[in-house]
Amino acid sequence: MDEILIATLRSGTPLVYAALAGVIAQRAGIWHLGLEGLMIAGACATIVGIVLTQSVLLALIIAIAVCMLGSALLWLVVEKLKANQIIAGLGLTGLGLGGTTLAVQSIFGTQAAVSAPFGLPKIGPAFGPFESLSILALLMPVIVFLVWVMLRRTRFGLRLAASGEHPFAARSAGVNPSTMRLAALLIGGVLCALAGAELAAGSLNIFAQNMTAGRGFMGFAAAIFGAGHPIGAACAAMFFAVVGAMGIRAQIVFGDHIPHELLLSLPYIATVIGIWLSARLRGGTKALTGFGELRDQ
Amino acid sequence: MESILSGLRAAVFIVIALLLCGVIFEIAGYSAPLMFESILDGAFLRRGALEQALRWALPLFITALGVVISFRAGYFNIGGQGQFYMGAIAAAFVAEWLKGSPAALVIPACFVAGMAGGALWALWPGILRIKSGADEVITTLMGNFIAAFVLVYVTAGPLKDPSGSGQQASSRPLDAAYRISNSLGLSPTIIIIAVLAGVLVWALLNRTSFGILAGLSGRNPTMVEWQGARVWRIGLASFLISGALAGLAGTIELMGPNGRLAGGFLPGHGFTAILIALVANLSVLGTAVAALFFGGLASAALFLPILAGLPSAAIDIINAAISLFITAKSGFIDRVARLGKGQWTKS
Numbered sequence: 001m002d003e004i005l006i007a008t009l010r011s012g013t014p015l016v017y018a019a020l021a022g023v024i025a026q027r028a029g030i031w032h033l034g035l036e037g038l039m040i041a042g043a044c045a046t047i048v049g050i051v052l053t054q055s056v057l058l059a060l061i062i063a064i065a066v067c068m069l070g071s072a073l074l075w076l077v078v079e080k081l082k083a084n085q086i087i088a089g090l091g092l093t094g095l096g097l098g099g100t101t102l103a104v105q106s107i108f109g110t111q112a113a114v115s116a117p118f119g120l121p122k123i124g125p126a127f128g129p130f131e132s133l134s135i136l137a138l139l140m141p142v143i144v145f146l147v148w149v150m151l152r153r154t155r156f157g158l159r160l161a162a163s164g165e166h167p168f169a170a171r172s173a174g175v176n177p178s179t180m181r182l183a184a185l186l187i188g189g190v191l192c193a194l195a196g197a198e199l200a201a202g203s204l205n206i207f208a209q210n211m212t213a214g215r216g217f218m219g220f221a222a223a224i225f226g227a228g229h230p231i232g233a234a235c236a237a238m239f240f241a242v243v244g245a246m247g248i249r250a251q252i253v254f255g256d257h258i259p260h261e262l263l264l265s266l267p268y269i270a271t272v273i274g275i276w277l278s279a280r281l282r283g284g285t286k287a288l289t290g291f292g293e294l295r296d297q
Numbered sequence: 298m299e300s301i302l303s304g305l306r307a308a309v310f311i312v313i314a315l316l317l318c319g320v321i322f323e324i325a326g327y328s329a330p331l332m333f334e335s336i337l338d339g340a341f342l343r344r345g346a347l348e349q350a351l352r353w354a355l356p357l358f359i360t361a362l363g364v365v366i367s368f369r370a371g372y373f374n375i376g377g378q379g380q381f382y383m384g385a386i387a388a389a390f391v392a393e394w395l396k397g398s399p400a401a402l403v404i405p406a407c408f409v410a411g412m413a414g415g416a417l418w419a420l421w422p423g424i425l426r427i428k429s430g431a432d433e434v435i436t437t438l439m440g441n442f443i444a445a446f447v448l449v450y451v452t453a454g455p456l457k458d459p460s461g462s463g464q465q466a467s468s469r470p471l472d473a474a475y476r477i478s479n480s481l482g483l484s485p486t487i488i489i490i491a492v493l494a495g496v497l498v499w500a501l502l503n504r505t506s507f508g509i510l511a512g513l514s515g516r517n518p519t520m521v522e523w524q525g526a527r528v529w530r531i532g533l534a535s536f537l538i539s540g541a542l543a544g545l546a547g548t549i550e551l552m553g554p555n556g557r558l559a560g561g562f563l564p565g566h567g568f569t570a571i572l573i574a575l576v577a578n579l580s581v582l583g584t585a586v587a588a589l590f591f592g593g594l595a596s597a598a599l600f601l602p603i604l605a606g607l608p609s610a611a612i613d614i615i616n617a618a619i620s621l622f623i624t625a626k627s628g629f630i631d632r633v634a635r636l637g638k639g640q641w642t643k644s
Binding site: 082107 | 322327425
């Protein structure tokens with residue numbers, strides 16, 4: 001039982017951080033499909049940072065800087081150049097996936113996985129069987145709570161939500177929605193850096209090409225499934241992680257009787273079901289409709 | 298006028314995207330001019346480059362036609378990759394099942410199966426979107442990942458080539474009689490299929506009520522509903538057709554250049570097809586031109602590591618940067634565009 005719980009926390013923590021970034025962006029009115037790209041950039045920067053600087057703290061700072069830079073780029077394109085959020089977000093994701101491959105190739109001269117000598121600090125033997133979890137996993141509930149406080153109990157959070165729900169009202173109250181979106185994306189960048197750091201340096205201390213494997217998109221889906229609420233999104237992300245951990249468990253129990261790939265695809269199937277359920281329960285998960293504006297310039 | 302301006306707009310943002318790529322290449326420690334020169338060389342200038350560009354362009358063109366249809370109808374079907382895989386898988390199963398039958402029977406059957414496979418893989422996100430309102434961006438994206446797992450399962454399981462070695466499992470090769478091209482991937486059959494698909498899609502979009510209604514319901518579904526057309530049927534049909542076209546491209550890749558399935562083959566196909574449709578501003582003729590450009594880039598991705606010693610990820614970065622900027626609107630170009638407006642222009 002402990003093993004399943006540990007596996008769930010380990011795979012769920014990056015998802016939760018990514019989902020929080022998605023929630024904040026969604027509140028501010030941006031459908032953030034760049035999460036995947038920021039996450040892999042964060043993962044790559046953390047591992048490469050640890051290898052080059054021998055310091056976890058410096059590596060995290062590099063990762064956060066890279067992800068904030070990527071977020072600022074997305075903001076520039078979406079807000080200032082009025083690009084389509086979904087296509088630009090996918091572009092940022094592609095930039096993250098391609099850029100990290102290129103960076104690893106250029107620094108290490110090979111496309112093989114990069115391993116770091118050590119990773120994020122562990123929470124230690126005080127937590128018994130959970131000692132091997134990283135501090136980011138321990139911090140996760142705190143961060144979820146802080147994001148909730150920020151969104152629901154601060155002036156900043158309310159302005160953020162107003163910018164997303166009713167930019168016109170926000171503007172007439174003296175809030176610049178565009179600036180609020182930049183703030184939302186930058187905070188999301190920090191969270192994505194943490195998501196990537198936990199994914200790469202949380203337990204395996206390794207960076208491999210495309211290692212995020214859709215987790216950023218799952219985080220985005222968790223933000224939708226969780227109704228744009230930080231706690232709801234965190235629960236949705238943990239749900240996807242539980243399904244994934246059960247799949248791995250089932251593989252050990254049932255061995256070859258069930259195709260390995262079916263079990264691996266369970267979290268993705270759960271994500272589809274999650275999106276469908278939230279659409280059924282709340283009547284549509286679509287924020288932006290139509291691609292018509294692309295042709296009606 | 299409109300189309301020239303939209304072409305100009307695309308060109309401006311492609312240049313901006315390439316500048317961003319140059320910066321990224323320099324940061325990563327590569328010489329940007331050398332990189333661009335090698336890409337240009339690999340894509341269009343070296344001997345035989347145009348044939349290679351065309352070989353990659355044709356399947357991309359077909360998948361991109363599907364993107365054009367679904368985007369025009371207002372649906373973000375970004376699951377081209379998964380539909381492409383499912384089409385190839387369905388065709389491979391039929392080829393295996395009919396093994397030994399005459400090619401005149403097997404090849405058409407494979408094409409039908411491939412298109413049906415792609416269409417089915419677009420059907421469920423379409424139903425979830427139209428009947429329940431589940432966002433098709435996420436469902437089709439997840440469909441891509443699931444289809445990739447199905448592909449790995451099929452190539453390592455039911456269709457596994459027992460003689461295959463190496464880490465990448467692949468399916469048993471197709472009989473030579475069932476192939477529609479050699480491994481270079483260019484044959485009259487493939488060209489005819491692509492041209493036919495282009496003409497049919499053009500006619501469908503511009504000369505049938507379906508095309509007109511799809512374009513209208515992409516812009517204003519409520520109005521179309523009030524006009525008495527059933528938006529859900531148009532939407533579902535556009536999902537199915539776009540899936541079928543991606544499946545057709547998958548079938549071509551299987552029965553033409555590849556000759557077998559391999560886990561994770563052509564991973565960027567669906568994404569590149571979306572870019573092609575967007576660069577072309579969702580016009581069919583533009584899609585053909587854009588497909589040739591991106592087909593060149595795709596062939597350069599193979600050329601770079603082998604002949605220039607440069608990483609092929611450079612091409613992924615160029616594609617991604619173009620995607621970042623391609624839907625951007627420039628105030629300047631729009632202002633120029635507005636000067637010419639004043640009468641109804643056909644877009």
